[in-house]
Amino acid sequence: MVLLQSAFPTASNPSPQSSQTAQKFAALRSQLLKHDLDAYFVPSADEHLNEYLPEAKQRRQWISGFTGSAGDFLISADRAWIYVDSRYYEQAEMQVDENLQKICKVGLAEHQTVEETLEELGQNSSRPCQTFRLGIDPFTITVSQYRRFSERLRASGIEIVPVLENLVDNVRSQSPWIETEAVPPFGDRPVIALPDDLTGESLAKKLERVREVMGKKRAAILPITKLDQIAWLYNLRGRDVDCNPVFISYAIVTLTDAYLFTNNSRIDDNVRQALAGQVQILEYEQYIPTLRSLVADDRPVQVAIAQTTYGTYLQLKEVKAKIIDAENPVEIFKAHKNAVEITQMQRANLKASWAKTLTIKWIEEQVNAGKSISERDVADKIEGLYRQQEGFYDLSFPTIAGTGANGSIVHYSNPNPDCKLLNGDLLLLDSGSQFYGGTTDDTRSISIGTPTDEQCDRYTEVLKSHINCAMQKFPKGTTGSQIDGIARSSMWQSGLDFGHGTGHGVGVFLNVHEGPNGISKRVNQSLDLGTINSIEPGYYKPKWGGIRLENLYFVKEMTKQESDSSQEAEPNATPWYEFESLTYIPFDKKLIDRRKLNSQQIAWLESYYASVVEKLSPMLTEEETLWLKQACK
Template sequence: MVLLQPLTTASPQSSELTGVAQKFTALRSQLAKHRLDAYFVPSADEHLNEYLPEAKQRRQWISGFTGSAGDFLIGTAQAWVFVDPRYYEQADMQVDATLQKVCKVGLEDHQTVEEVLEELGGNAAKQEKTFRLGIDPFTITISQYRRFADRLNASGVEIVPILENLVDTVRSQSPWAESEPIPAFGDQPIIALPDQITGESLTKKLERVREALGKKKAAILPVTKLDQIAWLYNLRGRDVECNPVFISYAIVTLTDAYLFTNTSRLDEAVRQSLAGQVQILDYEQYLPTLRSLAADHQPVLIAASQTTYGTYLQLKAVKAKIVDGDNPIETFKSHKNPVEIAQMQKANLKASWAKTLTIKWIEEQVAAGNVISERDVAHKIEGLYKQQEGFIDLSFPTIAGTGANGSIVHYSNPNPACKLINGDLLLLDSGSQFYGGTTDDTRAMSIGEPTAEQRDRYTEVLKSHINCAMQRFPKGTTGSQIDGIARSSLWQSGLDYGHGTGHGVGVFLNVHEGPNGISKRVNQSLDLGTINSIEPGYYQPKWGGIRLENLYFVKEVKQESPKSEGDNANKTPWYEFESLTYIPFDKKLIDRHKLNPQQIAWLESYYAAVIEKLSPLLTDAEKSWLQDACQI
């Protein structure tokens, strides 16, 4: 869980310096020009990215709120920022309450964007007026548009697609065109990955996609999401910070495949990797090509939750035949093959080595009385990542929050002025992109001797992690079912956390990916070969935060041989988690008396694996420290 921009604070006074008020005035002039009563600015861009190139960080630019999720709505007299529990504290710090209201979705007396619009639409209806809501249709999904339309039509809200993004229009005006020009994007190099890294050739992937199209009785598949394109074509790029993807669109038909991108940056190796299978066209040719193909009345497979409403409007304009269904690439990508699992094991072992040695270094600095800062910690672990062969980039900006900063779930700008102080907790969440694998892991640790409360909260979070990690489950079990298991012990103690228990992870791709995950909102099954984080936590403003995160892949439980052939009939496969992460927990914060025998057995087995995996990478002194760190 990460941010794209540094965490900064805002105030009514600072808004005059940052120009938020002036930006609002300019945007409201665009509302008047288009006869709009409000304009909706989601987090996502034209590729529905969670992580955005700087040029597409529209909501961040207009509102000042830099969280990686959250939406913005501006009316003629008011403005709102809508955030989920991960960002409650951050939004209060960054958003100027004199200019815009923070709506903490999920709390009583805090509205969702739909509820605000229903109220505004109802007020307009009382005056016998139609409330006109402007949207950029290329920044919301078909599903989101349908939810808006179904919910808002009854309130008299008319949704008005505006192909010109109004935030971009404001950004291109003076004075921002000179002082904050929209950066170039989509111009970084692209590389081709060999089959020994991906485990599956482009030819085989296209065959599987076409087979899936045939089963859906569809002939055309437009692809919007960047990680799907990168996975399908076995290519990687650097157009988005911390994510090895590249700005592009793709189309797959029963006979052809297309890649639409900035073609000037493609070298001969990339062109050869696609030769004879993929037609390479300029980025701007995507919509004309899609319209041309769809105009032949070949059915187009559309995944409503992964395709923009703008694309849908283009297809409707040529009277295309649309088939609703899941994008097969998303499912194929989430089921890692044995080569991908092996690559992830290698990458996460490197990351585990770096995080473990960082923990050792912090302990030694504190014991020696040396004063170190959040920024020092971030520099240390990032330096250790870079020492490893195949390091490409971070997979998100490092979160190193000490004391009260640890309660800001996506705190992402380690501060050189924030020192590690005895009695505080440090939350260190970091990840890396290695050639072939992506990593993400989190540990909380005590600075000096912990308090009884810190030990209690940490042990409860650890119990939650262990309960989830050791859970076996039958094929077909969903992420929402496992999420409840993870939270159960915390709930018994009256504790909870406001984020999901885990997310899917790509292979040398986005650190957050679907469709799998562990959350009350995830109804996707945890299938064989999927990779998920397990990261329960506890956060208390002004006190600090605890999060304990490993990555795991789903494998089949080895079953005992049946006594008779009948014993094996209609037997449902059972799955379990195997860790990719091998980092000790903070023994000073573990209250062994609060662990049951099964939890202790899991922890002892895990520590044996930590020692086995890491020891070959360590010096004798480091091995001795690790042996001691793994005592419970």
């Protein structure tokens, strides 16, 4: 942390990076003049609404210098802003030169949202009797995002101007410093086909289900923008985006045909055979022309406004297509895991639990032996253990190994070889992996040496929050926002809270963050049977550190005996659900104040520990098993 902050530029001593950022801003402002724009908005997402981006599409990161996986950028003729949520407050302060762009910490009362900034700009516009022109690449926002922007900003005299050529791309390709940068590859990595015994459902069956929903909606065409939806539907995976086994592509499904638009040269005979007779493979650039030609005969198009780019929507409006506003069925089907997918996730997460548990053991041994180890050493250790397991494919996100004050940076994703684990500190280790068939994500916070009373108190409060959420029974139809409140309740009673959601959906050998389900204040989707969610409450204090405890769980139906014991047995009663863990890793018993746990929480913890020993022991040596039993005592 100190090293990073000491390298941060100041007004009197700007770094080379700041000077280059200033050059980029000047070049982008010249693009504003060229297109007669007052401001230009650069969201975090790309043409496929990715959270994690291929290097070629990391526009906001390239122009601003801020590398977080979420956050937006706005630039006008004389000012610039970066907008981040609470996960990135500290990271933005470390990476952004506030002499060039203002950090807006969204969620804090004294900081503006991008809409509030734009309203202010519109009201103070120097254009007399003219609208304030806001430029945006329509292929980088959803239809719903455009509508929210447009409706709110219209009153401030702001016109949203779709600019089909991305202005950051223009700057990147036309500026002199591009000569010193390697041109990032895009959409050229191999694609693989998954067998039905790994996915649990054939391509033909998936297309049949999608078309059945389209028929009920009276839609004839379904364009698909999101990469994980395409990968799931066609039972394909790729490597175009680090940590996400997806590939750059578009798709269109009609009532009789299906299309895949991608770099054709990397599609081998195995993939072609898997798609033969069901999916036509066309070049990536043919997506828009094909879509326009398909709707030319007045066939209705189904558009999910939260999962389709505004650029696609504009193309449909231009040819006067009849648009049916409805949820994309692929998003819902993908979230409800079948029995085969659950089994694959259990296998993958057991491998990951083995790796995390042995990493914790290794850290303890190194510390007890007085050896100096760094954040990078820890990250290398766990990543090496992942790779030892059969079927390892990739990490599911960059490993977070933050010691001491770095633990309070929620998405601290660059473990530092110079940051050593010191006695009295906490280490936050959040890591995940992609195995052939399953995706993992889990977090443990570990005490280095003897913990303080404050560390034990905060850790125990986070653990109570995790347990309360994990052992909660709930009726069918319960939403993620309802469960989120239950998880936070005990922490609120102690005057504590955390800025991120309690949990997110997870894909099966797909994206580690997946919708529409999740456990958050903003998630009104029900937690349905077969959905997979993380449970990861936390506590973060700048300069002190952070605590996060995360397992993955799948939603299953309670047995009749269990449900009858918690409610009167009635015919046609609402089904009751519960969480079952996919993750089996011990918590740090040095940090648990057992006196603060009630009898139910203790019973859950003891049952969980028994499962940890039962699940992991067959994978461990005798010495490792003895250590695990002691850790779970």
